[in-house]
Amino acid sequence: MAGESGVDAGNLDPEHDPYLWLEEVTGDRAMQWVRAQNDRTCTELTATAEFTSLQADLLEVLDTDARIPYVRRRGTYLYNFWRDGDHVRGIWRRTTLESYRTETPVWDVLIDLDALADREGENWVWKGANVLRPGYELALVTLSRGGADAAVVREFDLRTREFIGVDRGGFALPEAKSDVGWIDSDTIYVGTDFGPGSLTDSGYPRVIRCWSRGTDLAEAPTVFECKPEDVAASGWFDPTPGFERSFVERAVDFYNAQRWLLTDDGDRVRIDTPEDAEISVRKQWLLVFTRSPWTVAGTEHPPGTLLAADFEEYLAGARDLTVVFAPDEHTSLETYAWTADHLVLVTLHDVQTGLRIVNPGTWTTRPFEGLPRAATIEITGTDPDRSNELFLSASGFTQPSTLLRGCIDADDLAEQPQPIKRAPAFFDAADLDVTQNFATSADGTAVPYFVVRRAGAPAGPTLLYGYGGFEISLTPSYSGINGRAWLARGGTYVVANIRGGGEYGPAWHTQVLRAGRHKVHEDFAAVARDLVARGVTTPEQLGAQGGSNGGLLMGIMVTRYPELFGAIVCQVPLLDMYRYPQLPAGASWIAEYGDPSDPDEWAFIREYSPYQNARADRTYPPILITTSTRDDRVHPGHARKMAARLQEQGHPTWYHENIEGGHGGAADNSQQAFKSALAYEFLWRHLSGGADN
Template sequence: MTEPNATDPYLWLEQVTDERALDWARAHNEVVVTQFAGSDRFGELERRILDMLDTDTKIAYPARRGRWLYNFWRDAEHPRGLWRRTSFEEYAKRSPRWDVLIDVDALAEAESENWVWGGAAVLRPEQSRALISLSRGGADAKVVREFDMERLAFIDKADGGFELPEAKSELRWIDIDSVYVGTDFGPGSLTDSGYPRIAKRWRRGTELDSAETIFEGEPSDVAVSAGYDRTPGYERHYVGRATDFFNEEVYLVEEDGTLRLLDIPTDASESWYKDWLLIRLKSPWEIADRTYPAGALLATDFERFLSGERDFDIVFTPDAHTSLHGYGWTENHLMLITLEDVQTKLYVVTPSADGWLREPLADTPPMATTSVMNLDPLESGDEFMLTTSGFTNPATLLSSAVGGETRLLKQEPGFFDASGIETEQFFARSDDGTMVPYFVIRHRDLRGTPGPTIMSGYGGFEVSRTPAYSGASGMGWLERGGTWVTTNIRGGGEYGPQWHTSVQKANRHKVYEDFSSIAADLVTRGITTPEQLGAVGGSNGGLLMGVMLTRYPHLFGAIVCQVPLLDMKRYHLLLAGASWVAEYGDPDKPEEWKYIAEYSPYQNVRGDAKYPPILITTSTRDDRVHPGHARKMTALLEELGHTVWYHENIEGGHGGAADNKQSAFQAGLIYEFFTQQLTGGGATDPTA
């Protein structure tokens, strides 16, 4: 392991837009393109993936706002995208007519800007105005501008429109003439993580400098935000103060401007609807002589809670196999999405004088993920939509209402030949004895014969990885006779919050033990061999890949590491890194650096080790995970003579791609890399 306090010779690569660093990146890009993107095989795969992304046969997923369904759409003619809307009745037709609100391609051309869509906040119930977020090249930092949805035009600041320059901002409607705003107000107004530290109320026609301060957090906080619940008869103003990534204090703003703290655990997730307050616990809570378990969903009368009562109903209780994956209200019912050994079960729960009555909502297919979406209790009654897909089953979108019939709205076609390809679920025993699930997707004829296999993982921030259709992996890998593996390692939320909290900070090593145990289990079961086994992950999953390279190199034949965290000595000093100290620990504290140093990939690269070939990718415009991680790791591996390829997208943000063409290129690049490395195609060592 290298000395953590030694001078880093590659710090210059942290200068994101420095021409020397960009020239370094461009030179590496040329090598990668020559090696992996020049063949007819790559060109055909890239074309197929792009056709899939551009086709109008894919589902245009809507976001329901009363009578309107909104959608953001990209295709070959509109690579930057269209923001549009239609009615529910029109959407149900085979070829609905959409009203285009914003053409991002036309806007970018007219304003000579590299605009990438960042989202829209529609003012309700009028839906005559929206706050539009746009980024340059796909960054997290965005410009926010007010849009008139009747005139289909932006409202200039000179005409009283709300407008914010590029920053990591929050802008939320209160009413048509006022908003809550958090942004870069000047020196000292951002947290150490680069997010808003101050929440203000801003009225139309006034300068931002004169906005009324509602709340100020501390520089060490992650972020501060404010919002407004406009439910008729239940209007509430509120403030959130995220003290770290997983803990937040929530306050109600009284009429006189004073703040009233909600007395609930700061690591719990709270929500309210009319009379009900819901609390999902992430750790056990002992209150009023009773202990409620982590992962439980509690309900209570909101006003009685505010008056001091602590009488809760338990709406959901987890067990060893079942966790709460999501929940939301219709007008009269609460919908629960649960995971039973990482497979979806849906329930509808109805509050009544006899308690919370729970019934199954709908049958869900095995080895698939089914989600409830477009709950709009204030304007759409008890209606909802369901979407379901599996590794080999394209997405289906259905419409229903509680107690009503379910009808098919949309069905995506298959984008690869899935005949004979099956999904199986296995469990591997990790180093501490924990059984960790994973899915194997392969052709039935491959059983009993070890073959080229790619395993993917994430393992952090309570992010669950559930079955989902991927046309790109189908075309790029499964169709070619490869096996795909999706892992459900700890750090995610597949078995509730404790699946995550049990491996934070000093216990982080268990995440890597889980993934490596699955790799070994795949070999033991005869599914693959170490030489034929590849691994891929991005962001926190990119850190996972860096650890696999430096700690478990003997288990893999090739690795793809995307938009990664790798230098854990400096991660908290770069971009949004300070916000993740609650996940990994603080490297400035000797007792915490001690366990981080054991796995930090950049500090654990060895010249005398034998590493599998690795492809590291990132984006110049990623302002969440600094591209310096990927750049420096590549330079160090090259210096020590290891086989490493590097590709940096000059735009694209943390997602790595700003449009469908870039997405198709990056997907094709990954599968071509694995094809060459794991199936005997070979590749020229770029360091030779």
């Protein structure tokens, strides 16, 4: 079949790459090329009244004060980071629950990032704050220049609302991909760039030290280190009263890790669980979430099972495990969270969410009652230190988000979840239908997908979105951006729950690792064909969009399945699968894709690597490739080289690179609005008949 042929001699020899110079992130020649590409793309796509109006519409969605200010409880306060038109870079602020319940909460601003950036002459982008438990008086604030993963760390005093400078004994780290966490008010665990040999091949911390206030970081004692070829080392402290413990972890690859309990005398006790399992320790309990079959005491537990044990007894050798959750053909465990006395499970049944409450010890479960039906429910915050409070967000493709607050009693729901904030509707969804269909992939697997479209609409412009990797599930959710830019124009929106995600548990992901990767592409192509077969759209009117790992998927659709699509948007993508481990963070993904330096593994990777498979003698749909100069997770060289090669071959290719923005592609709301408008305008022009394809 056209679009599914293998690699042949006409393809690029990876050892003779004519565009290696585009991997020089800020090289003069590379940046000159970037600016020329940006000028061309902006001239052709943004110099219209329609684009200006669309961008303004999307910025209104991002900047409006009517959005829900999602919060995390830290002690007596609820904390929120907020961006709008008056706070472009954002403010970190807090309020009380009583005030938060009102229509106009009174916020106590802790950090004004715009003022800080102006004062220091830096384009700071917020990366988060680690607040010290249980006093919540100090924080380790992480700030990035332009949105990169590498960031600086500074200590902040929440009482005085001031950064604690190094001259006053404050903790501070220069720009790096650091891993920091509190032990107590005068001690932290830190992994960072200590100098040669202190980072892994993936660029993450290899060495963990225990740093005491007022001492030289270079003299801080090392408590743990992993191998250079590992992904990363990490260390953390659990301050739960009565269960204070320290842990260290060696991430062997993206999905396998070894963990130890650190004893008071400095010894390490191995937590002997499967390396590919996810574990957590809470008070006296150990939870183990399996990612592959695990046989214990003669019983085999399938992937996706959540098991519980007494932590101290387990360390001593006991293997008395209780099944807390067992998957079935249609139901998987998406995530879980602790309150003070309970465990709350979020499950997916054919990609529809449900919640259950678990009583630790007896491990009995019951449904979480009082929740909105036909909505995706997410746990946005809990208060495990102090109460059984939890915050939940409920939304759907056509349902704006509602924030609910509930409390769980020891025996029952003391307080049914109550709505405390509602987001506005950003588009008219009155005549929109949401349906779920199943496509049949090449190996016979049923692949679910959601369709959002006007009731009774004829075949028309349709946008198919996918990701398919790293066990990340795509569930129904409300997007004012998508609604205004696509659905309100009459477009149809489709989300494909292809393999590689976690919609049906770990096995939905693990079966496509390395040599099984082709199943991801086959699933997405099957959904595209099914949409046409059902009369939803035509190949000429079908567009596709994806970013990061989803950007790789888009590159594969262009080079291997071009006949299925009328236009494609490929964002912050991986595309050169021969060189990806040699570029920032790439080595950490070998467990997902395979190692191209191994001839046996390169044999299956080369079958789909978009950069090597681009052909001049094929007809490709128009493609827009976007990335960010400051993306230090997926190197911008992927996007640059692919665009240059496609253009050289004569394919209709547009390119735009944000000079800042990190892996998210945007550093503020204005940049986000521009990036989104660019993608939707490109797709609408090519799929609605507004451009010469």
